[in-house]
Amino acid sequence: MSTAAGGPAGGGISATNVAILGIVGGLAGIYLSTILNGITETTYFSFFGGIGAILAGVWGADAVRRVCSYGLGTGVPSIGMVALGMGIVAAIFGLALCYVLGIPVVLGPIIAIVVAAIIGFIMGTMANKILSMNIPIMERCMVEIAVAGCLVMIALCVTISGTLVFENSILNTDITILSSVIQTGFIALIFIGGAMIILHPFNACLGPDESQDRTLYVGVEKGGIIMAITGVASLVVIDVIPAMLTIVIGLLIWIIYFKKFINLTKRDAYKVIGTGLLPTEEELQ
């Protein structure tokens, strides 16, 4: 009930540009990480996965912001959880399909985002047609959130494992997503942490004077923290130095964007004061 105005959300960066940033950034993070790790036969480049997760998460947060500005105040968490629910199914399906069919693992993320987009479109159509939510951009936003959720999931998996290999019988490598992410239970952090990158920013900044840059900075900042914690998880999977790289870069992103968020809060707030009484009747007029 406590929502921003029921209409399209404005903002400096267009929806298409954020989507391009999310898809290209997310995929670049995943592929840079796995390809560079493969070429150098190390795990030093796993942190690129975390950066990809942040970019895809920002895209997802922007999509949540656009769809939720149509009056979905208390529906913000539900949208985020639906997105990651779709994302996790599609991500595991895409990566596992490469193992089952014996096709190159680099195709995994592409298959996953196609599946996520299809599920997202079905969910969006159901919400609009069957539940009669009648939000004009519902289908598009559900596709965007699902694909962004899927990319965040895969990127965070890659941050922990440093590889896209789902099971080890293909390339006979020791570290796989199944052994390092799913069996260890770290998938729990990826699922809920990825959801928070996508759905916390708009929830945190909800209100009639919400602004796109401030909301998306929260997304980057929260992505930085989740990246650092996935770095901690990767300490038991990959070497200590690559894991520390992920932790340090994640913490740096968090500090930089937290400061930026504070500055924008000072810009947008009515008044930032140390302490004081409530505004007087005259002041409220």
Added chain:
Amino acid sequence: MTDPIIIDMGIVALTGALATIGGAAEDLESDVGSQSNPNSQVQLAAQMDFPHRIFNKAISGEPPAYGLWCASSAVVASVMLAKGMSVLFALAVGSLVGAILLGMFAVTAHMGRTASQSRFKQPLYMDMVVGHVPAIIAHGYIAVFCIVSFSYIMNAIMGHPFPLPLLALFWGVTAGAIGSSTGDVHYGAEREFQNQPFGCGLNASYSGNIVRKGEAGLRNGMDNVWACAKFGGPVTGLALGLTVFLDNWRSTIFTGANAEWFAIIAGLIIVVILILLNRYVEVDGRNAYGPYKEEEEGGAPA
């Protein structure tokens, strides 16, 4: 020699006790920050020309939020355990990370929401951020430590097949859901509207008109947690404690007796008994108090 079932029942009791403390702390943490049920009215207050000094924090739904704190704590604890550190140390440090994470989310949630209400002239008081966030972290630490601890006991001692982070996620979500639906109602329905006659319900015209002044000075999250600690917090603890205890009790006692199927039947019986008890309490409450009668009470609305 002690019968193994006695040791097992002691462990079950320990998980129940941890869940009771954790549940209470979970609800009180959300009361400090006005999360979940009470939040919509706190958010609405400024928009209805009632600026306030109550901490406004909505992270993204209490269950997923608690899932995140508990899963992160469990991940850090698992890593430390895998590196050979002691259990208590790993759980304590893991919970600290989870609690600090909660604090960081609370800061962005409060500052972001307040800044998004600038047209209603709601100021952002920095002393509130500095004063409330440590209390949120402290309550959150107790809650997360308890939840991750009984998740660890289930995983390591009771032999649950799921890994620790996954168990902690599930129990975190459960704790958040119970806190959100049980204890927060005490704050949202009663404490926020103490200026209205008891039991009058929330008329739409009172929306956002929450109590903003305390016994001395302006009311804040600390005053609210003080009030909610008398009923909302303990009752949440009881609900989570009973959930964990009854669940573990039935699986432990029937698995110990090699009668696993009876555990499922016992679970169904417990659910039926709880539904009947809930129905009895509801009907009894309606019969005892009935619908609110404004004129018979003789009290004019505030």
